[in-house]
Amino acid sequence: MPPGPGPAPGQKRRHSTGRVCIPMEVRPEIRADERAIDEVHRLAFAREDEAKLVAALRVGDTYLPELSLVALRGGEVVGHVLVTLVDLSPRGGAPALPVLALAPLAVRPDSQGRGVGGALVETALRRAAVRAEPLVVVLGDRGYYSRFGFVPASTLGIAAPFAVADDALQVRRLPAFRSAAAGVIRYPPEFSGLSGACG
Numbered sequence: 001m002p003p004g005p006g007p008a009p010g011q012k013r014r015h016s017t018g019r020v021c022i023p024m025e026v027r028p029e030i031r032a033d034e035r036a037i038d039e040v041h042r043l044a045f046a047r048e049d050e051a052k053l054v055a056a057l058r059v060g061d062t063y064l065p066e067l068s069l070v071a072l073r074g075g076e077v078v079g080h081v082l083v084t085l086v087d088l089s090p091r092g093g094a095p096a097l098p099v100l101a102l103a104p105l106a107v108r109p110d111s112q113g114r115g116v117g118g119a120l121v122e123t124a125l126r127r128a129a130v131r132a133e134p135l136v137v138v139l140g141d142r143g144y145y146s147r148f149g150f151v152p153a154s155t156l157g158i159a160a161p162f163a164v165a166d167d168a169l170q171v172r173r174l175p176a177f178r179s180a181a182a183g184v185i186r187y188p189p190e191f192s193g194l195s196g197a198c199g
């Protein structure tokens with residue numbers, strides 16, 4: 001039997017399980033999202049650090065408005081990812097190279113496990129792919145980020161400026177990547193308030 005017509009754009013789709021699936025939208029944040037973004041991070045991390053980091057980065061020099069993305073379901077912000085500029089300082093004193101850092105990423109606890117985090121990371125990587133920076137770094141769980149093509153930073157000779165667990169610093173090459181630029185990631189001062197850094 002031919003499939004019936006799908007729901008009209010924006011309309012809720014009902015799964016065979018009976019669970020209603022509300023369509024998700026991912027777009028750059030706007031001013032009106034700020035309070036909800038703050039709440040997403042406070043709820044997801046159960047602390048203030050990441051919400052404060054986002055607020056500080058938003059008004060800093062490394063902020064890229066098109067790479068602060070919110071995920072919405074039913075008009076509500078349920079997730080947020082921020083990608084900002086950091087420096088890669090090559091060993092041997094060559095000039096620092098701008099690269100991208102994905103941090104933080106958070107999804108409201110009541111919306112986790114439904115693809116929101118994945119949609120945010122994939123959209124951020126698609127948007128990052130048209131830029132001139134060669135790679136994105138993330139500090140986070142290898143089991144989560146490997147699915148998006150992140151590999152341990154050590155495989156490219158890239159290190160964190162502080163001690164991190166093996167494989168926690170990961171990199172994802174972008175189309176502008178030409179050759180390995182080994183060195184140390186230099187995070188801007190906004191990150192210094194973050195205890196136990198995590199993307």
Ligand SMILES: CC(C)(COP(=O)(O)OP(=O)(O)OC[C@H]1O[C@@H](n2cnc3c(N)ncnc32)[C@H](O)[C@@H]1OP(=O)(O)O)[C@@H](O)C(=O)NCCC(=O)NCCS
Nearest residue numbers: 044106107112113114115116117118140141143144198199
């Ligand atoms: C991590 C986080 C952003 C993932 O968002 P999400 O919307 O739940 O993720 P998705 O639905 O896209 O993906 C779910 C998958 O990721 C896995 N996953 C979620 N968190 C993970 C983690 N910390 N480590 C490894 N895998 C993880 C799930 O097991 C699931 O795997 P499956 O697809 O094999 O079943 C979300 O759980 C969150 O906000 N956590 C608290 C804040 C945080 O830890 N941020 C990231 C710091 S590294």
